[in-house]
Amino acid sequence: MFTGIVQATCEVVSIQQAAGLKTFEVAMTPELTKGLVTGASVANNGVCLTVTKILNDKVFFDVMEETLTLTNLGQTQVGDNVNIERSLTFGTEIGGHILSGHIHTQAQIKSISNTAEHYNIEIAIAPKWMNYIFYKGFIGINGCSLTVGEVSDTGFMLHLIPETLKLTNLSQFSVGDNVNIEIDSQTQVIVDTVERILAKKQLTDR
Incomplete structure (x- = not known):
């Protein structure tokens, strides 16, 4: 389990x-690898991956073909930065919302508005997922716990603060x-x- 509070962006140094499958080698800091063991779970761009080896603050992950297809790790290249969060430790502050690290889908960046006053990203997503996306609701984007802005039939807005842009890789993405x-x-x-209950009610009312 994760909180969606990204701890660092770390470079993928080899694939x-x-x-x-593909084996990702990610360069982390000593603070991030402290106490980390083989078999532990670490979120990479929001994807829950299992540590397979640790060598001098380089952490290795095996990424299966299905995960590569479903997530943007399939498009990740050597030199790219991924958002890193180690798994939730009970007893510590939870600043985001609970994430499982199981990605539902990918969505495309439709537009970016970067001015002195704001940094807004418009996300286009398949309409079926909009059933679960609400204004001011929570969503996980590349492992970041974020608040949904304005919504439409085909997507939604994100309004990002400087701290989020500094700590995550979201500012490195393009349209x-x-x-x-x-x-x-x-x-x-x-x-x-609710949808199941309404469907059953419609059947019984016929």
């Missing part, structure tokens, strides 16, 4: 191709790039439950 999306699980459960 090795193997049968059915047309894909970001990883994790829908808020509580919202999804509520919407799906």
